[in-house]
Amino acid sequence: MTLQSFLEMGGYAAFVWPAWGLSLVALVVLTLVSWRWMRRAERLAAASSLKAPDADPSARPPSEPVA
Amino acid sequence: MNIWYYANPERFAGLARTLLPWTMGLALILASLATVWGLAIAPPDYQQGDAMRIIYVHVPAAWMAMFVYAVMAVSSALAFIWNHPLADVAAKASAPIGAVFTALALVTGMLWGQPMWGTWWVWDARLTSVLILFFLYLGYIVLWSAIEEPARAARAARILALVGAVNLPIIKFSVDWWNTLHQPATVFRMDGPTMAPEMLTPLLIMGLAYNLLYVAILFMRMRAEIAERRLRTIRLGLEPAGS
Numbered sequence: 001m002t003l004q005s006f007l008e009m010g011g012y013a014a015f016v017w018p019a020w021g022l023s024l025v026a027l028v029v030l031t032l033v034s035w036r037w038m039r040r041a042e043r044l045a046a047a048s049s050l051k052a053p054d055a056d057p058s059a060r061p062p063s064e065p066v067a
Numbered sequence: 068m069n070i071w072y073y074a075n076p077e078r079f080a081g082l083a084r085t086l087l088p089w090t091m092g093l094a095l096i097l098a099s100l101a102t103v104w105g106l107a108i109a110p111p112d113y114q115q116g117d118a119m120r121i122i123y124v125h126v127p128a129a130w131m132a133m134f135v136y137a138v139m140a141v142s143s144a145l146a147f148i149w150n151h152p153l154a155d156v157a158a159k160a161s162a163p164i165g166a167v168f169t170a171l172a173l174v175t176g177m178l179w180g181q182p183m184w185g186t187w188w189v190w191d192a193r194l195t196s197v198l199i200l201f202f203l204y205l206g207y208i209v210l211w212s213a214i215e216e217p218a219r220a221a222r223a224a225r226i227l228a229l230v231g232a233v234n235l236p237i238i239k240f241s242v243d244w245w246n247t248l249h250q251p252a253t254v255f256r257m258d259g260p261t262m263a264p265e266m267l268t269p270l271l272i273m274g275l276a277y278n279l280l281y282v283a284i285l286f287m288r289m290r291a292e293i294a295e296r297r298l299r300t301i302r303l304g305l306e307p308a309g310s
Contacts, residue, residue, distance in 0.1 A: 023175060027280060030284060045295070049297070
């Protein structure tokens with residue numbers, strides 16, 4: 001099998017390669033988007049649980065602005 | 068091991084953190100193997116020629132389209148029974164993954180249909196019921212984001228996921244109940260697969276790779292969802308800091 005005949009896919013190159021290419025791109029993008037969302041969410045959650053001095057808003061120091 | 072131990076969202080997130088590299092790594096290895104096997108080693112079909120190689124990405128995507136919805140429906144049922152947040156998290160995290168698999172099943176099917184049937188699309192029972200599955204996923208995702216109050220959104224989403232589950236047997240048996248252009252099952256059938264082993268093996272490996280990839284992405288999205296819920300709780304001031 002030559003590279004040329006492999007790329008031609010028996011005349012079905014215009015269908016086989018887009019099918020595989022789109023599958024690859026869609027699954028890679030979904031993985032990356034999910035990964036980045038996970039990293040951001042876990043960082044934010046960790047940062048704010050360290051920052052909050054106390055969960056009870058009435059116990060916060062008066063200098064802290066109330067959201 | 069008590070499975071209820073991991074029903075605690077934070078403990079589950081820890082378990083997901085441990086299992087994520089293994090599921091993702093195995094998915095990548097199997098997908099690479101199935102790609103080389105399916106594109107270069109497996110023989111062309113005697114009727115379909117090399118267009119048959121589309122099947123190695125079409126069929127696993129279609130399996131996962133249904134499998135992920137089944138997971139969503141079962142999680143939604145469990146969420147109703149136990150009212151456990153992790154069940155809603157699993158269902159919600161699954162929906163976008165299922166939608167992508169369904170879109171891929173539809174698009175790769177069209178790319179196979181054009182050279183084999185001479186048309187990109189026909190409104191036969193199999194294609195139409197899978198298109199409905201795609202819209203069920205989209206509706207489910209929209210429902211979560213459209214309803215402001217989390218408890219109400221969860222309830223509406225559970226109902227949609229469960230009602231939509233009637234579509235699953237319709238998809239599975241559409242090729243038997245109606246006279247469809249789509250061919251009947253060749254792998255999961257009562258009398259065993261009718262596909263040649265040199266084509267069936269890479270197909271099953273790719274199916275396993277897709278399944279593991281789903282689990283890996285599900286772990287990521289569930290961890291994200293758990294972290295966001297924790298963040299919301301902290302901001303509402305309901306949880307002592309550092310817990």
